[in-house]
Amino acid sequence: MEVAIKPVHALRGDVQVPGDKSISHRAVMLGALAEGETVIDNFLFGEDCLSTIRVVQSLGVNVHIEKDRVVVRGGGLNALREPDDVLDAGNSGTTMRLMAGILAGCPFFSVLTGDASLRRRPMQRVMQPLAAMGAGIMARSGNSYAPMAITGGDIRAITYKSPVASAQVKSAVLLAGLFADGPTTVIEPARTRDHTERLLSYFGARVEVKDKQISVWGRPNLPGRKVVVPGDISSAVFLLVAGAAMPGSDLLVRNVGINPTRAGALNVLIKMGAVLDIANERLVSGEPVADIRVLGGRLTGTQISGDIIPYLIDELPALAVAAAMAEGETVVRDAAELRYKETDRITAVVKLLGEMGADITEREDGFVIHGGRPLQGAECDSFGDHRMAMAAAVAGLKARGITRIKEAECVKISFPAFFDTLNSISVQ
Template identity: 50%
Template structure:
């Protein structure tokens, strides 16, 4: 599939984007490992999260749905999973693979994790290393690339692990393995990262403590089924936040958006750039903060992005790069080397696409310098990356000519219905096979 976006337009109306991808993964995982029934609403019916459901079904968990974002999970307990009869194929889900590695390291049976061509190139050494320190046995290709072959029956030991780079996926992997380890498992992170795993473990009745940047839990407990209402994904909302900010005449209300303090970097950065964003009706649903967001067009200016905001916006930078391209002056990003190992090398992919559209930029090892200017038209490669595709689609709002966005099938991994929703909001987008 490719998107062809005609230039101009504005975004208006009231919209609710799909449920949070990070929380959808974790809800299925913890619900499957819990004792009793878990009811989930707001579930993201995207390809990545559906792969997580399929994997647990392969291991004997009964999951009804999803139907209109609702799931019923009959948990089997921490030690109730059955050995899968074949490799667990996680598609494009890097989050899925890293979190599954932690869960499967503590099982009595052998397992194998595989994925699509993109996922099979992504580095997994960052989870293999701490899991090995805990006593796990995991085989991989060079540089930790999948497939991951995980040996069952290992006696895991709790460790303290200093994260070398801020990563919620690695933190979550180690904590999930810690459920099966003897003694205490704790982690120090160099900067705050999304804390959905810790919050959700607490929601399932498992005690997790966080003091002075150290997150820890004791092995040997149990998870108890619960009800979870998943808010709209701020990472998906980011494309409408940026689109409305850059297109004159825009005025959009985004409903029920997750406002977890470890995820609001995109709001903070856009506000620093001069965006007009109002947080309305803040509330708490199931332990997670939620609000409605109203965003209106405002002239943006380039900024030196504060490094402490980077981990809080790591998935939203493709959209933010489009905001920077439409801002007056220069935007500088540093401390974002994590972007090099996402579904694509997002720094390189965005730099190439921005250059194609006539925006001056200079990628660095851990960031990029973007000079605001006039977006032109052209054909942009997405490198099989859903967020790159959606970012360049939104760029059409300020382009001077049509933008052809190639290879957009992966958009469904995080934002099913993206083309329909954003077209209804006012983007002049046609999807072609």
Template identity: 50%
Template sequence: MDTVHAPSPRPLSVHAPAAPLSGSVTVPGDKSISHRALMFAALARGETHISGLLEGEDVLRTADAMRALGAVVLRTGPGAWHVTGRGIGQLQEPADVLDMGNSGTAARLLSGILASHGIFSVMTGDASLRGRPMKRVTDPLAATGAAFLSRAGGRLPLAIRGVADPAPLSYRLPVASAQVKSAVLLAGLNAVGTTRVEEPVATRDHTENMLRHFGAHVTVEPLGAGGRTITLAGRPDLVARDVVVPGDPSSAAFVLVAALLVPGSAVTVRGVGLNPLRTGLFTTLREMGADLRLSNERIEGGEPVGDLTAIAGPLHGVDVPADRAPSMIDEYPVLAVAAAHATGPSRFRGLEELRVKESDRLSATVALLERNGVAVQVVGDDMIVTGTGGAIPGGGVVETRMDHRLAMSATVLGLVASAPVDVDDTAFIDTSFPGFIDLMNGIGAGLAP
């Protein structure tokens, strides 16, 4: 497999638009569901048709990896993919290194699959991914009998010697993480017996939903104080099932927040995934006074979907509890922009997970705000943003640190700042939201390099 090289930097200077934002749009397919659709289809018997797949770089890395492991993965049209699976335990040893690009989700979930097959594999990624910790995944997975060899701190490149008859795992997550939970459950697919995961706070449950969709037996029981116990019966007969991927709520967040902040704006995002474990941002925005309207609710592919309309208006500060963090962990940077524009202070609690994203998103978000004249501080794992009441000074240069969500958040901030905001690199936006700048221009953002 060819090595994925970092794209050439694409700087952007963002100015406030001359008129309100308006229009009705769709955003790319949900990234979390897209990764899982490709992986589960490769593990299932038969032919799976996927529609609405996110065709960003992260997901394309997963498609390449499943091809390298022996599945037939074909693109048949925009967002339309066809996968002929190998069946559980039947993946082949890859002939070359698996390059996961910028995708921590793909690398961590795939670790569970690779650990539970009797093959040798090596994963690497771009500079950002090679700096991200993997030990919180490899430590529990080692109990299957798999062996891992990595750089210091469990960082990529990562060599995995999997086992054909893995031991089932029983693991309690020390910190809520859908990626770690999913890696353990994926390892349990090829284990004889029951795999059990306890999570202290409920995290996004796309893995559980899709496992059931493909025929696995998964049970979920409450575990005090908002936690859950998930059990999976090993070696299920996964059978191909078509998958419809809803619009990614994490991508919709940038469009909706921009519409809430640019005066006079009204924008609808159609077909957004509304899984209750992914909608913490929408709950929080409404608590801040946002006019966010839901219509056309429906179920597609086992996931709730609807249309969201954001209408600009004043926002006020809010105190967000730590137990909401798993349902909006990727949205905190753009939420911080909303808080900077609001009146009064906002406190976001329990953000330790942000330190191990594509960048240290907590420190990067602080830098994004500080460089543009917004008062912000970190107290322990909490972030406190002092709102400007709409008077964000701007004028700063934002270092995105190869992080797509930082780049998009900086773009939204630039649309409502008094002085232009310079974003050092928007190239990595393509990992999750290809066409972001064109879409924003289509609703009136007026973005130009």
């Protein structure tokens, strides 16, 4: 579908964003490996997370979907059964990579595939450590791309020094380590989002974290738990960027996850001059949560690089829009991982904002934006990428004229009600 975005004067209101996509995935997977009932409230009913549900159902797990929650009835680590058909992860890299770790520990044969976009994303980074743990695992193009065929079982614990800062690689190895005897350890080049470690601990697994070294002990007894999923900061940041860049805005986003390994975008926005008030901080199901209020004002350019990049990799399209609306230069470096997302987000961001009149230059590992130029409404390609569609919409709120976004339905992956939410808080 095509969506038209008209410019607005400000954003005002009190809203909540959908449940965190990363945590929703992991809650279903650990619920499937736990014994007994796991109830997941505020689950993200987006396309990616529904792919995870369908995959675990194909492995014999009872998953019941209610209006606003998911109930998973697991039978423990040894209860998964060989699927009758190929497992389809859809567009979800999290589903494919993390389930590969689980399937590596299961004593049967399985095949994981996905849509055309997912079949172009690199899988060797997950396959190498899983093969080192003893899994039989093969894929096309020299073991680089899905479909992946996995013969699991007889997994051994290892210490794996990851060459990439990837939460998905780390999580795949840790989940496979649940089926091994003794501790499985991942050493990261830089800390990445830690939802897997937190949720494993919450379910009762023994987990130790020492800076960039994470260990999990195998063969745990995992009882089912109630999990309340916080609002997804990767969705909230689009609203926060729009509010921060529009004088007169006053927007409250409630129940947002502020996990320090995900909150890098908040730090960058504050550095750019955004007026953010983070209040009502608390811990929910092992995750830090808060309410975030943003007041509109003036933004300035900044440098985004180094160790903070893994903490905001999914938020960079939104931050690029903030940079285009800011005064001065913003430089994004060390973000080559963006090229391996649902689309090449470096090229996509440069094309999108360039077509809207921004002064933006592509670099191999990021981009440079000279902000302050008036944005113009344009015909925008979403590239089938939910975050690019939302970035186009936020830019369109402050552009001159109408912005039209093609294939905008892809927002259903992470924020199905995104456009309705924007309409509800827009002041014309």
